[in-house]
Amino acid sequence: MKLTKKQYLYRGIFLILTGLTILLYMFIYNVDIKEHSKSFFYMDTYINVKIYSNNTRKVNEAMLEVDKIYEKYHKLTNRYDSYPNITNIYYINNNLGMNEKIKIEKELYNIIDYAIDAYYESNGLFNIALGNAIDVWRSYRIQGHGVPTYSELSNIGSLSIDDIILHDDYMIEIDSNVKIDLGAISKGYTTEIVGNYLESVGLDKYIINAGGSVKVGNHYDNEKYKIGIKDPQKGGNEIFKVVNGNNISVVTSGSYERYYEYNNEVYHHIIDPKTLYPPRNFLAVTVISKDSKMADILSTVVFLMPFDEGKEYIDSLINVEAIWYKNNGQIHYSEGFNIYE
Numbered sequence: 001m002k003l004t005k006k007q008y009l010y011r012g013i014f015l016i017l018t019g020l021t022i023l024l025y026m027f028i029y030n031v032d033i034k035e036h037s038k039s040f041f042y043m044d045t046y047i048n049v050k051i052y053s054n055n056t057r058k059v060n061e062a063m064l065e066v067d068k069i070y071e072k073y074h075k076l077t078n079r080y081d082s083y084p085n086i087t088n089i090y091y092i093n094n095n096l097g098m099n100e101k102i103k104i105e106k107e108l109y110n111i112i113d114y115a116i117d118a119y120y121e122s123n124g125l126f127n128i129a130l131g132n133a134i135d136v137w138r139s140y141r142i143q144g145h146g147v148p149t150y151s152e153l154s155n156i157g158s159l160s161i162d163d164i165i166l167h168d169d170y171m172i173e174i175d176s177n178v179k180i181d182l183g184a185i186s187k188g189y190t191t192e193i194v195g196n197y198l199e200s201v202g203l204d205k206y207i208i209n210a211g212g213s214v215k216v217g218n219h220y221d222n223e224k225y226k227i228g229i230k231d232p233q234k235g236g237n238e239i240f241k242v243v244n245g246n247n248i249s250v251v252t253s254g255s256y257e258r259y260y261e262y263n264n265e266v267y268h269h270i271i272d273p274k275t276l277y278p279p280r281n282f283l284a285v286t287v288i289s290k291d292s293k294m295a296d297i298l299s300t301v302v303f304l305m306p307f308d309e310g311k312e313y314i315d316s317l318i319n320v321e322a323i324w325y326k327n328n329g330q331i332h333y334s335e336g337f338n339i340y341e
Contacts, residue, residue: 033052035051040067043186047211050206058202058203073190073193096173099173113166125304128185129178133271141259141267147265147267163175185297187213191292192215195249213295214250224244227244229250229252248288248289251298254268287320295320307324315334
């Protein structure tokens with residue numbers, strides 16, 4: 001069939017427009033993805049969030065929301081400061097009397113509920129009711145001199161998880177002697193919420209570095225993120241291992257950041273609920289998991305376990321791996337760790 005001049009003209013215009021559309025598509029989707037970085041300071045930690053996207057407006061809106069999330073959980077879980085119109089851990093620990101119930105925000109209720117479940121799942125090794133003993137150790141660490149006696153630690157007040165009671169409708173009741181401390185879970189828990197938020201708004205290419213808690217999403221260049229693990233024998237100033245992966249959380253509990261020395265012995269901040277003293281098995285334990293809040297808890301729990309018991313426990317879990325850095329410098333890996341090599 002022979003085409004008319006007009007048909008040739010229309011076909012030419014169509015081909016030109018198609019070509020321009022393809023070129024425009026290629027320009028939009030092949031341009032380098034931009035890195036957007038913002039830092040915050042919450043929970044006594046410098047937090048850096050990197051998002052990889054070409055949508056600057058969307059990223060800026062997300063960073064504002066990330067700031068709000070960290071700020072909110074920082075205030076809710078803070079046990080050393082009060083805030084106007086906020087019923088946080090400080091308020092609960094210092095104002096709630098025995099047999100008195102108050103309503104708290106669901107976010108705080110949920111993190112306490114999660115932590116109480118972790119207590120029973122860990123056979124008591126993860127205990128948010130240790131606030132009284134932690135305060136004693138903190139005072140010794142600040143003065144950098146002396147070691148508390150077991151009597152001093154055990155008689156300062158309640159250390160029982162049973163004295164923290166949650167009721168329906170976001171109500172909490174505590175024994176007035178108990179002191180809640182969420183320091184071992186607040187960063188990992190909040191970081192998991194931030195990661196889930198970013199993914200929910202379509203920003204799934206990110207890195208969140210919250211001190212010893214790192215969470216990453218999809219890689220911006222279809223590769224794998226490389227997450228360095230600090231060497232505790234080098235004061236955390238060098239890297240001894242690199243974890244390669246996407247959509248994972250890497251959390252380290254270590255004895256090399258918050259500690260003091262007395263009579264040539266090191267006393268760090270991680271307290272064994274069963275002895276009320278810092279254990280001496282490891283310099284650091286790192287846990288790799290899909291879930292940051294779970295990894296935060298597990299890194300503490302496994303740090304408190306003897307090596308063989310901890311390794312057996314980690315190897316029994318699905319999609320969880322670990323690294324043990326012993327006091328003598330020996331390094332051990334869980335059974336399936338090679339997937340992150």
